[in-house]
Amino acid sequence: MASMIFTDCSPSTTAARLLPFSHSRLRSNCSSFFIRRLVGPHHVGTTSLRATLGVHSSSSSSHVIKATMSTEASAKIIDGKAVAKQIRDEITAEVSRMKDAIGVVPGLAVILVGDRKDSATYVRNKKKACDSVGINSFEVHLPEDSSEHEVLKFISGFNDDPSIHGILVQLPLPSHMNEQNVLNAVSLEKDVDGFHPLNIGRLAMRGREPLFVPCTPKGCIELLHRYDIDIKGKKAVVIGRSNIVGMPAALLLQREDATISIVHSRTKNPEKITKQADIIISAVGQPNMVRGSWIKPGAVIIDVGINPVEDAKSPRGYRLVGDVCYEEACQVASAITPVPGGVGPMTIAMLLSNTVSSAKRAHNFQ
Amino acid sequence: MASMIFTDCSPSTTAARLLPFSHSRLRSNCSSFFIRRLVGPHHVGTTSLRATLGVHSSSSSSHVIKATMSTEASAKIIDGKAVAKQIRDEITAEVSRMKDAIGVVPGLAVILVGDRKDSATYVRNKKKACDSVGINSFEVHLPEDSSEHEVLKFISGFNDDPSIHGILVQLPLPSHMNEQNVLNAVSLEKDVDGFHPLNIGRLAMRGREPLFVPCTPKGCIELLHRYDIDIKGKKAVVIGRSNIVGMPAALLLQREDATISIVHSRTKNPEKITKQADIIISAVGQPNMVRGSWIKPGAVIIDVGINPVEDAKSPRGYRLVGDVCYEEACQVASAITPVPGGVGPMTIAMLLSNTVSSAKRAHNFQ
Numbered sequence: 072m073a074s075m076i077f078t079d080c081s082p083s084t085t086a087a088r089l090l091p092f093s094h095s096r097l098r099s100n101c102s103s104f105f106i107r108r109l110v111g112p113h114h115v116g117t118t119s120l121r122a123t124l125g126v127h128s129s130s131s132s133s134h135v136i137k138a139t140m141s142t143e144a145s146a147k148i149i150d151g152k153a154v155a156k157q158i159r160d161e162i163t164a165e166v167s168r169m170k171d172a173i174g175v176v177p178g179l180a181v182i183l184v185g186d187r188k189d190s191a192t193y194v195r196n197k198k199k200a201c202d203s204v205g206i207n208s209f210e211v212h213l214p215e216d217s218s219e220h221e222v223l224k225f226i227s228g229f230n231d232d233p234s235i236h237g238i239l240v241q242l243p244l245p246s247h248m249n250e251q252n253v254l255n256a257v258s259l260e261k262d263v264d265g266f267h268p269l270n271i272g273r274l275a276m277r278g279r280e281p282l283f284v285p286c287t288p289k290g291c292i293e294l295l296h297r298y299d300i301d302i303k304g305k306k307a308v309v310i311g312r313s314n315i316v317g318m319p320a321a322l323l324l325q326r327e328d329a330t331i332s333i334v335h336s337r338t339k340n341p342e343k344i345t346k347q348a349d350i351i352i353s354a355v356g357q358p359n360m361v362r363g364s365w366i367k368p369g370a371v372i373i374d375v376g377i378n379p380v381e382d383a384k385s386p387r388g389y390r391l392v393g394d395v396c397y398e399e400a401c402q403v404a405s406a407i408t409p410v411p412g413g414v415g416p417m418t419i420a421m422l423l424s425n426t427v428s429s430a431k432r433a434h435n436f437q
Numbered sequence: 438m439a440s441m442i443f444t445d446c447s448p449s450t451t452a453a454r455l456l457p458f459s460h461s462r463l464r465s466n467c468s469s470f471f472i473r474r475l476v477g478p479h480h481v482g483t484t485s486l487r488a489t490l491g492v493h494s495s496s497s498s499s500h501v502i503k504a505t506m507s508t509e510a511s512a513k514i515i516d517g518k519a520v521a522k523q524i525r526d527e528i529t530a531e532v533s534r535m536k537d538a539i540g541v542v543p544g545l546a547v548i549l550v551g552d553r554k555d556s557a558t559y560v561r562n563k564k565k566a567c568d569s570v571g572i573n574s575f576e577v578h579l580p581e582d583s584s585e586h587e588v589l590k591f592i593s594g595f596n597d598d599p600s601i602h603g604i605l606v607q608l609p610l611p612s613h614m615n616e617q618n619v620l621n622a623v624s625l626e627k628d629v630d631g632f633h634p635l636n637i638g639r640l641a642m643r644g645r646e647p648l649f650v651p652c653t654p655k656g657c658i659e660l661l662h663r664y665d666i667d668i669k670g671k672k673a674v675v676i677g678r679s680n681i682v683g684m685p686a687a688l689l690l691q692r693e694d695a696t697i698s699i700v701h702s703r704t705k706n707p708e709k710i711t712k713q714a715d716i717i718i719s720a721v722g723q724p725n726m727v728r729g730s731w732i733k734p735g736a737v738i739i740d741v742g743i744n745p746v747e748d749a750k751s752p753r754g755y756r757l758v759g760d761v762c763y764e765e766a767c768q769v770a771s772a773i774t775p776v777p778g779g780v781g782p783m784t785i786a787m788l789l790s791n792t793v794s795s796a797k798r799a800h801n802f803q
Contacts, residue, residue: 251644251645267638268635268638268639268641268642268645269634269635269638270638271637271638271641271642272633272634272635272636272637272638272639272640272641273634273638274638275634275637275638275641275684275688276634276637276680276684277678277679277680277684278617278680279617279634303703304703304704304705306705306710312643312691313643314642314643314644318641318642318643322641325678325699325701328701328703330698330699330700330701330703330704330705330710331698331699332696332697332698332699333691333696333697333698334696335691335694335696337669337670337694337696338670338696339670339672339696344672344696
């Protein structure tokens with residue numbers, strides 16, 4: 072599969088890099104890429120979302136969003152940014168209800184070690200997201216040369232602190248620390264990342280319930296639910312088998328009665344297997360690997376990849392693309408998440424959701 | 438898939454029930470079923486196994502068995518009984534070496550509650566198997582109306598007893614007990630069944646190692662190894678997603694770099710998916726469900742099902758068949774486990790293996 076990495080997937084060799092579309096326009100409507108007609112971005116607030124995507128006002132499940140088909144032969148856009156906003160609004164209401172009823176405010180502690188810029192950005196975004204929904208956030212920032220023992224001491228303190236309901240250790244840790252030791256130290260009841268093997272084991276087992284489900288795969292499934300996409304009995308292919316996305320995504324799909332296949336770096340003919348899928352979740356980190364020819368007409372695509380590729384036309388000199396060749400996929404799939412603005416915003420929304428669930432469980436609040 | 442249950446899969450309606458073959462002959466050579474030529478049973482001792490299946494005497498891995506193709510167009514028989522015997526011989530030597538070196542004898546405790554005849558038989562067989570390899574076995578037999586508390590008390594005692602290295606609670610438990618509570622009480626270090634969710638989680642996760650792997654799926658993979666059947670890069674289909682066989686079998690195959698698909702009761706077109714497999718592991722308990730038409734020519738089949746079907750010609754009035762229609766499969770597959778005599782004997786061999794591994798780990802004995 073390694074030989075199938077592409078940084079550009081346009082049918083013409085000049086396409087993606089030479090078209091004078093801004094980043095946000097590139098992902099606004101995939102067919103516009105080919106027919107050269109610009110439409111507005113789909114990353115809109117709840118009101119526009121309802122107008123654009125036709126929210127079921129009569130649905131028994133009020134949060135189900137039904138995307139309407141475009142008049143063009145293009146895929147529906149699964150708008151993760153809008154759904155994440157909707158979820159954050161729901162969480163805000165829930166946090167407020169909890170505070171009013173029992174005086175408890177959910178709390179999330181984040182431990183950051185070292186000075187990686189990307190990690191610092193992630194942590195800052197998590198803090199901002201907590202603030203926006205009313206969750207208390209606590210941050211510990213330790214220097215790169217801290218000892219594992221120091222990190223463990225902070226975890227232990229947070230484990231014992233009843234005002235903390237979720238503990239998150241920002242990865243990667245400096246190489247002198249044993250990641251497994253550190254993650255295992257987080258109390259199972261506060262493992263809002265859902266990475267503890269006991270949580271994964273419960274996720275894999277029928278009749279068992281994990282305390283937490285890892286945020287990114289949970290966000291993928293939530294998108295399918297909110298767009299009212301059937302999973303039961305469908306053939307789902309997960310591309311990638313990482314501990315944090317691919318593997319738990321496959322387990323989640325199986326819990327919902329999909330028939331799963333898992334494609335990975337050792338898979339022969341990944342395109343042939345992928346082409347059988349009604350639902351594709353791709354999480355490999357290979358830009359534009361999944362081509363249009365890999366996709367069954369009408370398939371639903373959840374693209375977890377967020378890959379920077381060179382783009383001289385972008386002010387930053389690069390742009391972000393998914394694992395799936397978006398413009399090709401749009402011509403074949405029935406629905407697809409854009410990158411960015413698809414799964415990305417869902418991950419933090421699910422982290423907030425897990426933190427609130429944890430606080431509710433700790434205080435037996437329904 | 439429920440509509441696809443067959444108790445008989447012969448091409449003629451009269452075949453399986455009317456042919457005057459004894460039980461053991463039925464599974465001796467599948468093509469004989471059609472050409473009406475009887476050959477001797479393949480369930481032979483190690484010496485004959487070498488002659489029949491051509492053990493690699495020059496192989497760098499001394500335990501690899503290479504099955505030679507029959508001159509007839511029939512599948513190789515994967516002889517679980519012979520392999521299990523070979524493994525028990527290896528375990529006998531290992532137990533003896535450990536006793537001589539450090540004076541420790543591995544110990545397995547089995548807890549049986551109630552009077553189910555099948556459970557009593559299983560427990561008796563486990564005890565006999567322990568005796569045959571020199572493992573100490575301890576049995577507790579509690580009456581049907583025992584309390585959960587009493588069972589937990591025994592588990593606690595075994596957890597604390599350094600002469601016990603494996604604890605096995607025979608399932609099913611009486612309905613008034615919470616199976617999950619009871620199984621969770623078994624110390625992780627003595628969970629030789631490998632059913633603890635922490636073990637399953639580690640099995641699912643890359644870079645983690647379970648302390649124990651569940652015995653039946655471990656036995657399936659061991660058969661593939663001992664017959665030198667490549668797994669890496671192969672397409673494997675697991676039929677059934679139970680906690681004790683199907684799900685862990687899929688996780689094990691994935692750990693060995695197979696591309697897995699999991700077929701279950703909600704799968705549409707199970708035959709179409711199954712037919713793509715290079716390796717099929719079936720564990721659904723549906724007699725003869727997998728027909729010849731489900732199997733890709735040359736596939737390898739591991740049949741975990743042990744299903745009794747009526748057979749007036751058998752002295753017992755029934756005979757045991759697998760999930761796979763054996764006589765049809767033999768015409769298509771390259772290798773297949775018979776039922777009985779395939780996976781069945783491997784389960785107890787793996788239990789003994791897990792018990793010895795546990796004792797070695799407890800005493801840091803290499």
